[in-house]
Amino acid sequence: MTVVRQTAAEQATATGRRRASFHTLTVAEVRRLTEDAIEVTFGVPAELAGQYDYLPGQYVALRTTMPDETGQPHEVRRSYSICAEPRSFADGTSEIRVAIKKDLGGLFSTWANAELKAGDQLDVMSPMGAFVSKHGRDGKTVEQNVMNSMNHPEDLAGEPGSFVAIAAGSGITPVIAIARTLLAANPETRFDLIYANKAAMDVMFLEELADLKDKYPSRLALHHVLSREQRIAPLLSGRIDAEKLQALLGTAIHADDVDEWFLCGPFELVQLCRDTLAARGVQPEHVRFELFTSGKPDRPEGNIGRPVIADESKETYKITFKLDGLEGKVESPTHARESILNAALRVRPDVPFACAGGVCGTCRAKVVTGSVTMDENYALEQDELDKGYVLTCQSHPTTPDVTVDFDV
Numbered sequence: 001m002t003v004v005r006q007t008a009a010e011q012a013t014a015t016g017r018r019r020a021s022f023h024t025l026t027v028a029e030v031r032r033l034t035e036d037a038i039e040v041t042f043g044v045p046a047e048l049a050g051q052y053d054y055l056p057g058q059y060v061a062l063r064t065t066m067p068d069e070t071g072q073p074h075e076v077r078r079s080y081s082i083c084a085e086p087r088s089f090a091d092g093t094s095e096i097r098v099a100i101k102k103d104l105g106g107l108f109s110t111w112a113n114a115e116l117k118a119g120d121q122l123d124v125m126s127p128m129g130a131f132v133s134k135h136g137r138d139g140k141t142v143e144q145n146v147m148n149s150m151n152h153p154e155d156l157a158g159e160p161g162s163f164v165a166i167a168a169g170s171g172i173t174p175v176i177a178i179a180r181t182l183l184a185a186n187p188e189t190r191f192d193l194i195y196a197n198k199a200a201m202d203v204m205f206l207e208e209l210a211d212l213k214d215k216y217p218s219r220l221a222l223h224h225v226l227s228r229e230q231r232i233a234p235l236l237s238g239r240i241d242a243e244k245l246q247a248l249l250g251t252a253i254h255a256d257d258v259d260e261w262f263l264c265g266p267f268e269l270v271q272l273c274r275d276t277l278a279a280r281g282v283q284p285e286h287v288r289f290e291l292f293t294s295g296k297p298d299r300p301e302g303n304i305g306r307p308v309i310a311d312e313s314k315e316t317y318k319i320t321f322k323l324d325g326l327e328g329k330v331e332s333p334t335h336a337r338e339s340i341l342n343a344a345l346r347v348r349p350d351v352p353f354a355c356a357g358g359v360c361g362t363c364r365a366k367v368v369t370g371s372v373t374m375d376e377n378y379a380l381e382q383d384e385l386d387k388g389y390v391l392t393c394q395s396h397p398t399t400p401d402v403t404v405d406f407d408v
């Protein structure tokens with residue numbers, strides 16, 4: 001049988017962006033990482049392998065239906081970073097590995113940690129995300145780099161470089177994939193990792209990190225910082241605050257000679273790192289960051305799925321959107337202050353989204369007519385904002401008519 005592999009480029013739109021789409025994949029393995037975290041491996045059949053090409057640092061959204069607090073079936077989507085470097089096998093199949101850490105009160109993560117097993121099936125979205133190394137790949141989109149990396153895996157690292165990652169908790173997930181890939185791809189590359197946890201028992205991928213250190217003893221520097229355990233070095237004990245971060249940057253790592261920074265963790269830590277790096281003169285284009293959630297106390301999925309009844313006697317915003325070449329129209333009562341995504345989902349359930357918290361960028365669309373205001377944005381860069389892109393999960397119309405295009 002000839003396996004026709006659709007490349008990422010063939011799926012990409014004219015701008016080089018891949019359409020997020022779900023397929024049902026089978027769980028090949030569930031491995032316990034810590035008491036409250038698992039690694040889940042999904043098998044990707046050969047005919048879908050091209051749709052699951054990815055760069056280290058990208059994530060997938062998982063989708064399933066579970067009972068909500070009232071017992072009613074409820075669609076749940078959660079995004080998880082891919083924790084392994086891309087691998088494909090001789091028969092054309094490949095795999096996707098994610099780490100799922102149990103969140104306090106998290107419906108999906110609690111269920112997955114307790115119940116998920118080999119042979120189960122879940123809907124898995126094609127990989128997305130811009131938390132990837134751009135070192136030595138100037139001017140190329142993430143999708144072009146995915147395609148290039150599949151054809152030339154040796155190019156993943158571009159040129160040799162000096163990289164630093166600061167991760168907390170499950171923020172290690174994308175970072176370990178990035179570190180493995182960059183270190184393997186270039187014998188001159190250096191990687192410094194500051195990894196913050198509460199205690200040693202919470203450290204995910206402890207063995208894998210130790211193995212990586214054994215493999216690259218002079219090129220990987222590992223700094224475990226534990227907030228609730230005393231370590232021999234005071235610098236590595238306690239919470240990372242502004243003072244400790246300055247001290248770490250001043251002593252433990254070669255902070256002034258870094259090509260690219262990777263920050264992954266809760267909002268407060270990532271923001272502290274971004275502010276500190278900016279104050280040290282690091283240019284934002286050298287800093288990649290990814291947040292767990294938007295840091296908002298409400299549920300990460302926000303208002304998604306909130307029922308809104310259009311009352312014809314009340315004023316409405318008229319929202320037009322283009323998705324996969326088809327035009328959709330929906331009205332949204334002005335008093336409801338719902339997001340464009342929420343309104344669009346009423347008439348097209350396949351409108352792409354994952355986090356619904358302004359973090360992942362899956363719901364990105366371009367405003368073609370009218371205008372919107374965005375609540376949060378942790379996903380789009382300034383050049384995308386300048387071109388009119390918005391996160392539809394965070395956008396609310398500010399003009400009576402708004403048209404957005406998900407296809408560009």
Ligand code: FES
Pocket residue numbers: 352353354355356357358359360361362363364379391392393394
């Ligand atoms: S769905 Fe993640 S940013 Fe909108």
